[in-house]
Amino acid sequence: MKSFDLNGKVAIVTGGNGGIGLGMARGLAAAGAKVVVAGRNAQKSAAAAKEIGGEAIEVDVKSEASLKALVSETVKRCGRLDILVNNAGINIRKQPQEYSLAEYHEVMNTNLTSAFNCSQLAYPEMKKSGAGKIINIGSMMSIFGASFTTPYATSKGGIVQMSRAMACAWAKDNIQVNCVLPGWIDTDLTRGARKDVAGLHERVLARTPAGRWGDPADFAGIAVFLASQASDFLTGTAIPVDGGYSVQG
Ligand code: NDP
Numbered sequence: 038m039k040s041f042d043l044n045g046k047v048a049i050v051t052g053g054n055g056g057i058g059l060g061m062a063r064g065l066a067a068a069g070a071k072v073v074v075a076g077r078n079a080q081k082s083a084a085a086a087k088e089i090g091g092e093a094i095e096v097d098v099k100s101e102a103s104l105k106a107l108v109s110e111t112v113k114r115c116g117r118l119d120i121l122v123n124n125a126g127i128n129i130r131k132q133p134q135e136y137s138l139a140e141y142h143e144v145m146n147t148n149l150t151s152a153f154n155c156s157q158l159a160y161p162e163m164k165k166s167g168a169g170k171i172i173n174i175g176s177m178m179s180i181f182g183a184s185f186t187t188p189y190a191t192s193k194g195g196i197v198q199m200s201r202a203m204a205c206a207w208a209k210d211n212i213q214v215n216c217v218l219p220g221w222i223d224t225d226l227t228r229g230a231r232k233d234v235a236g237l238h239e240r241v242l243a244r245t246p247a248g249r250w251g252d253p254a255d256f257a258g259i260a261v262f263l264a265s266q267a268s269d270f271l272t273g274t275a276i277p278v279d280g281g282y283s284v285q286g
Contacts, residue, residue: 039266040265040266040267041068041261041262041265041266041267042068042069042265042266043065043068043069043070043120043261043264043265044068044069044070045069046069046070046071046119046120046264047070047071047072047073047111047115047116047117047118047119047120048062048065048070048071048072048073048119048120048121048122048264049072049073049075049107049108049111049118049120049121049122049155049159050062050065050072050073050074050075050122050124051075051076051096051098051122051123051124051125051151051155052075052076052098052124052125052126053072053073053074053075053076053082053085053122053124054074054076054078054081054082054084054085054093055076055081055085055224055225056222056224056225056226056253057124057174057219057222057224057253057256058074058076058122058124058125059074059085059253060252060253060254060255060256060257060260061122061124061172061253061256061257061259061260062074062085062089062091062122062260063088063089063254063257064256064257064258064260064261065120065122065260065261065264066089066090066091067257067261068261068264068265070119070120070264071090071091071092071115072086072089072091072092073086073091073092073093073094073107073111073114073115074086074089074091074092074093074094075093075094075095075096075098075107075125076093076095076096076125077095077096077097079093079095082094082095092111092114092115094106094107094110094111094114098125098146098147098151098154098155099143099146099147099150099151101154104151104154104155104158105158107155108155108158108159108162112162117162117166118159118162118163118169119163119166119168119169119170119264120169120170120171120172120264121155121156121159121169121170121171121172122172122174122260122264123151123152123155123156123171123172123173123174123196124172124174125147125148125151126147126148126174126192126226127143127144127147127148127226128144128186128189128226128229128230129143129144129188129189130185130186130229130230130233130234131185132184132185133184133187136187136188140188141187141188144188144189144191144192145188145191145192145195147192148189148192148193148196149191149192149193149195149196149199152173152196152199153199156171156203156214159171160207160210160212163207163210163212164210164212167210167211168211168212169207169210169211169212169213170212170213170215170263170264170265170268171200171203171212171213171214171215172215172216172217172260172263172264173196173197173199173200173214173215173216173217174196174216174217174219175193175194175196175197175216175217175218175219175275176189176190176193176218176219177218177219177220177221177277177279177282177283178190178193178194179193179194179196179197179216179218179275180218180277180283181283185233185234196216197216197218197275200214200215200216200273200275201214201273204272204273205273208272211269213263213268213269213271213272214272214273215263215268215271215272215273215274215275215276216274216275216276217256217259217260217263217275217276217278218275218276218277218278218279218283219251219256219277219278219279220241220245220251220277220278220279220280220282220283221241221245221250221251221279221282222250222251222252222253222255222256223250223251223252223253224253227250241282244282244285245279245280245281245282245285246280246281246282246284246285247280247281248280249280251278251279251280255278256278259276259278263276
């Protein structure tokens with residue numbers, strides 16, 4: 038299975054210190070990549086990096102200066118950058134009329150603008166080495182709407198289109214840009230949602246053909262596939278990893 042081998046590759050996973058990001062980081066590390074775990078919480082990042090034999094670098098993805106420092110520090114410590122997983126994300130749950138503009142921007146900057154910014158910063162490193170893989174994280178809210186999640190759904194719809202546009206631009210540089218659309222996964226993010234949104238837990242179980250919530254470990258395989266040579270002819274896609282949630286009629 039040489040085409041899945043990531044030995045010698047260097048990956049950044051934003052928000053790689055917990056939840057889905059850590060699930061992906063574990064997969065990439067198991068396939069041989071050196072993984073930079075990039076988050077705000079230094080303690081969480083250090084623990085994750087230690088577990089997977091990677092590096093921890095503090096970042097606030099909302100800040101261009103912080104993202105610049107992340108990419109340059111990665112190249113300084115690890116020598117190159119082959120794989121970027123734009124995973125950091127937040128949600129603020131309200132009805133559309135209740136958001137302040139600051140809250141809207143907080144979600145958009147964290148979930149979407151950061152991915153644009155970090156991909157731009159990673160591009161020269163990938164172009165230099167003649168190959169690159171960018172994995173963006175969408176959501177079921179890239180496909181569906183929900184009353185309590187307007188800025189989040191806006192960001193997650195946008196990231197699919199952003200991935201397609203970058204995929205077209207950078208295919209000639211042998212850089213593939215794809216999007217993963219998680220279903221309902223048991224993480225800190227959704228623990229909050231389950232508390233706030235009455236009946237959500239049961240509705241997810243009833244609608245998911247697999248009959249369970251997803252686990253961060255469900256993202257190791259897709260991360261390795263999209264980061265490896267095995268997916269070299271795959272770009273601009275948006276792949277649901279959702280236990281069938283999005284195909285249930
Ligand atoms: P978690 O809350 O467990 O993880 C979110 C991660 O994002 C944390 O590691 C956090 O790091 C990081 N993060 C948030 N804001 C920033 C910031 N400003 N700068 C740097 N890092 C930041 O949630 P999930 O694992 O569930 O979410 C991961 C991604 O998956 C998100 O994009 C989310 O939208 C998406 N997703 C999740 C679904 C689910 O059901 N769980 C479904 C669909 C999509 P730190 O703690 O250090 O701040």
